[in-house]
Amino acid sequence: MGVCSNKSQYMISKEELIIQLLDINNPGNVNHRYANNFTLIPNKYIGTGIKQTNQYSTNLSRIEWDLIQNQFWNSHKDSSEWQLIRKALSQEDESLAFQILSQANFKLIRNSIQLLVKDKQIYQVPIFVINEPTFCSNQNFELNFETSILKVRVRSSKLPQDFEISTQNTSTIQEIKQIILQVANEKTCRLFLNGRELIDQNQLGNYSISSGTVLFKLLQYQVIQAFL
Structure with missing residues (x-):
């Protein structure tokens, strides 16, 4: 009986930990x-x-x-699994969403599609793919722009000296990141304007970057400045 009690307490404790992910x-x-x-708005x-x-x-x-x-x-x-969650989210009729999820053996935690469990796997659904923002x-955000060549000088405490990147405004942010990461010997970074x-x-x-100053911020909190 003691073993069963301990097992029951373990299951309750595990479920409580999962529920806390909704906070x-x-x-x-x-x-x-x-x-x-x-930015989430409390209450x-x-x-x-x-x-x-x-x-x-x-x-x-x-x-x-x-x-x-x-x-x-x-x-x-x-x-x-994620495609089924997406299909459920697209349903206007909640009963159809429930049907899709239950047939796939998803368990909704606290009756919220933000948090589901299936085969001991937890699926957390970000709020921004469930509802639209209030602001x-x-x-x-420029969709149509003329192609131009840019010369970017990058500065960072991770680098021995400034260096210049010749690129085009058609280059993706990911492509610019890869150049920076290779030189800075980092694994990941985030760029801000x-x-x-x-x-x-x-x-x-897309960001109308043609002149001025752009700040590139590494995850390790070093700041890289690029002057166009």
Whole structure:
């Protein structure tokens, strides 16, 4: 009987730990991964039923918000489980969403599609793919721009001296990151322009980068300055 009791207590304890992931202040909450682009609003909610979440604002433009949503789902395109979650999210009729998830043996934690369990695997769904933001940035995002050549001088405490990158405004943010990481001997970094994080698949020209100063911030908190 003691063994059964201990097992029962273990199961309860494990479930309680999973439930805590719904707390937006919990460091394990998936939304913390996207905190540079999305700000959750405590005690204010949007959506109904299983799609109810905290409200949030974003420093992304509407176009960038669409892009980052597509980027999220593209990163999970090879997962049948994530594609089923996406299908459930697309249903206006909640009973159909429940049907899709239950047939695939998903268990909703606290009746929220933000947190699901299947075959001992936990699936955390970021709020930004469930509901729309209450506020989007009005910063411009240029879709049509003329191709031009840029010379970028990069400065960092990780580098022995400044170096210059010759590129085009059609280069993607990811391509610029790879050049920086190779020279700085780092594994990852995030790039910012006027407090706005630049998204990997976007091009320099999307941000109207042609002159001025851009700050490139490494994850290790070193700051790289690039003068165009």
